[in-house]
Amino acid sequence: MLDSSSERFLRILSAGGGNASSVEAATRRDSFKTLLGLAGAAETAPIVVEDRVVDALSVRVPVRSYRPLRLAGSSEPLPTCVFFHGGGFVAGSIETHDNICRSLSHASGWQLVSVGYRLAPEHPYPAPIEDGLAVVGAIMMQPADYRADPDCIVVAGDSVGAGLAVRICRIVNERVAMRVKLQVLLCPAFDATPRFASRTTFAHGYSIDADMIAADFNSFRGRLASVASPLDDGGFADLPPAIVHVAECDPFRDEGLAFAQKLRSARVPVDATTHAGMLHIFHAFSRFIPQGRAVLQQVGAQLKQFGATRSLATRVDESAVIADAHG
């Protein structure tokens, strides 16, 4: 059931006109940027921000690092979380997720590195993955240059950014000696084709509609017939432990929980939470939805705990029903 703050947010969205699924990419980007700018809360905690360009693996990728001010005077390596923003592969940027990364850095005491990967439809698959790999690879190969603790490099993302984080994790951990130590997935969006009940239950009227989701994944796959979902790739046992947060009233809820279950079956530690009454990427709407700020603080505390213990205890909140059509 919708939380009253989620309901109020949805009601004001539906009072406006327009069909966002049929708009040009430029308009879609502007709308997404405006929406997150309006509905997100400003993070005023003292964070030192640095913009730079990663030049690696034949691509140049803008990144922004966030470090708590109290750590600015030291040169000690920091546990580092490479963050991939959502926005349906078409929208979103370092800028749209600036407050989210500030909040996560403040709450965790970690360094966040937000990745400005190339967007579809101009740059479909595999461009965003190439860019992400370049950034994670550069930090792993030259950790001192990024002030990163080489023993504690993790990835995170929200919505389709979480899907990118998982794909990058898989490639790194299968092919190079160093390992991504943790994946943090906020309202992860994996599937181009709906197969779970939540994609039907929340198909319309829950801030991201089925037609927009379909259009986004079409843009991502470009000329390819399809791009495999991270849920269908094998080798779950090779993936790092995962912190997963899903929203109850989110079309992507069930695939996030299914991913957590697959990790659990492969005996990979996973800490999954379902947030009752919440919407897709509710953490980006905390001016309207107070739990948005709370979940970022929770993730910060989870990162801090992982940094201290370098381990994660399995805890899967199974309050939402999973209906996997594939059995």
Place this chain on the structure above:
Amino acid sequence: MDVTTPAVASRFERATMDRPTIEQRVMRIIEEIVRDKLDGRVLSTSVPLTEIGMASVDMVNFLLQLEEEFGVQVPARLVTPANFGSVDAVVKVISGLMAPAAA
């Protein structure tokens, strides 16, 4: 308590705000939001707001600005397409929230 303090003066101003003043302020907020979309058209109090280009994100902006301007919070039950359909409808909602009985 000194009734001339800014906070009290502001509350006093809101409590005594008449309908034409509310309407004027609501119109100003909308005009600022859709300035680029009006295309020479004149905003009337009865024109459907979706017809003058108020999209979903504009409505989010509008609600936040209304709440700041008038010092109210519009509860979920009042956030409906009808209540946000025109200047007239919005003025009615805001007037109701600012009336002494609603305080």
